[in-house]
Amino acid sequence: MINLHANVRVRANDREGIEHLCRYLTRPPIANDRLQQLSDGRLALRFKQAWRDGDGRGEAAWGGCGAGRP
Secondary structure (H helix, E strand, O other): OOOOOOOOOOOOOOHHHHHHHHHHHOOOOOOHHHEEEOOOOOEEEEOOOOOOOOOOOOEEEEOOOOOOOO
């Protein structure tokens, strides 16, 4: 689930609010502590929760520009 709320206002003198907004905007899209490089060079991303389809896996792996191609 993605939570996007574009109706955010911060007053010019609200230093704490400005800092909070800046930290939010500059955070990385993928948490580094859940990303690792596998021995074959592919990247693996560990999810916070297992998939809901009953698969039970909690990670995905992909590699290079040819990822997902046969």
